[in-house]
Amino acid sequence: MPYTLTDHSVAISNPLLNFNKKYILLISTISALGGVLFGFDTAIISGTIPFIKSYFQLSEVMLGCAVSSILIGCGGGAMLAAKLADALGRKMALFTCAFLFAATGIGVALAQSLFIFILFRIAGGIAVGAAAMVVPMYIAETVPASFRGRMVALYQLAIVMGILLAYVVNNTLSDIGENGWRWMFASQAIPAVLFFIALFLVPETPRWLIQKNQHDKAFHLLSKTGGKGYAEAELLTISHSFSSQSAGKLKDLFLPRYSKVLITGILIATFQQITGINAILYYAPEIFKNTGVSAAIASMQTIAIGVTMLVFTLVAIWLVDKAGRKKLLLAGCVIMAISLMTVAACFHFNFYQYYLVLIFLLVYIAGFSASLGAVTWVILSEIFPNRIRGLALSLATLVLWLADFAASFSFPVLNKQFGTSATLFLFAVFCLIYFFYIKFRVPETKGKTLEELEIQLIEPGV
Helix, strand or coil, rough: CCCCHHHHHHHHCCCCCCCCHHHHHHHHHHHCCCCHHHHHHHHHHHHHHHHHHHHCCCCCCHHHHHHHHHHHHHHHHHHHHHHHHHHCHHHHHHHHHHHHHHHHHHHHCCCCCCHHHHHHHHHHHHHHHHHHHHHHHHHHHHHHHHHHHHHHHHHHHHHHHHHHHHHHHHHHCCCCCHHHHHHHCCCCCHHHHHHHHHHCCCCCCCHHHHHHHCCHHHHHHHHHHCCCHHHHHHHHHHHHHCCCCCCCCCHHHHHHHHHHHHHHHHHHHHHHHHCCHHHHHHHHHHHCCCCCCHHHHHHHHHHHHHHHHHHHHHHHHHCCCCHHHHHHHHHHHHHHHHHHHHHHHHHHCCCCCCHHEEEEEEEEHHHHHHHHHHHHHHHHHHHHHHHHHHHHHHHHHHHHHHHHHHHHHHHHHHHHHHHHHHHHHHHHHHHHHHHHHHHHHHHCCCCCCCCHHHHHHHCCCC
């Protein structure tokens, strides 16, 4: 009798299967460290803003360009990563990201003109954007369904660790003189080099190996993950998903059968950014200084943001495979909207007592970290079919970076023209819109194999 997906579903849920949890955790943790590069660069710019604004004599518009220029590269990196990851493998793509991130950090640090500064920021963005697309895909293609949510969420944990590390570096180097900003940027080479070295310990993904007809290697890796029975079942299912359809091309993304899932992925990516997270992270010290605190206290408060992100990302990792993706997203949107509206009210009425701004921004950060922060990457790594996963994830990640660019570039301008209150209230409105979209349009993906989700989400016969 021919092998069926139902047979496979029973096989992977069999309690007699003995998954190699230590191995799964090792490869997921190492690959997730690519998120440190993303998080470090997201936050390191916040400590350099007063220095580069003075050094390059920047207006608000040019400051927005300097801060958000990396996101142009991120978008390009997300699209280039699909071809690189499909042609050379997910692992080689991550090696390239690590090398480029280290080199560009040093390049930004040595910049003597705004043009060179922005040029290296864009080049660094290529590395960050590519890593943001490849890391979740690598983990989703490597680990079993029952572990996938937690392991992909490790990527967000790594992002948060990078953010916290950058805040600590900023606070440490802020008083060493006018060239402190150069050391801040140069320091990003350290985590990049460590990530490069650690990548030698991880394998290629089984799904990429099967796509390239390297079935023996894929079988070996799958056996190492869950034993011979698991490997046989997975190999058959994954091979069938590739053999029943040709390799995906860019034009295939826009086939009618993929339209629903592609639109879902694009909107999930967009809402993660237009709900305000990176705009707030980039300009957190400036927001806190607007409440009347000193620059030193504002810098310390940003470290509190980093710690909060770390703690509540761990909450997300704990809950994502228990509560499910959808419940976390819904709860996060409500918490974020309420928090932003409260902070907006504080700025509107000039009420800065009792640390209310700090407290509710931390609540906002907690809500984001336990939901949109981690769950977005999980869902994006799950919903696209094998045939177009690389290209579709690249497109969704590109849109995410474009949304990030729009939010980050517009924040200082909106903040100056309309005030902090109106700007934060706008982000709150986006949180509420996203709540209703999730409730009625986003599917639950918890506990399902990538191949099961492909059958569920793709329009048959279209």
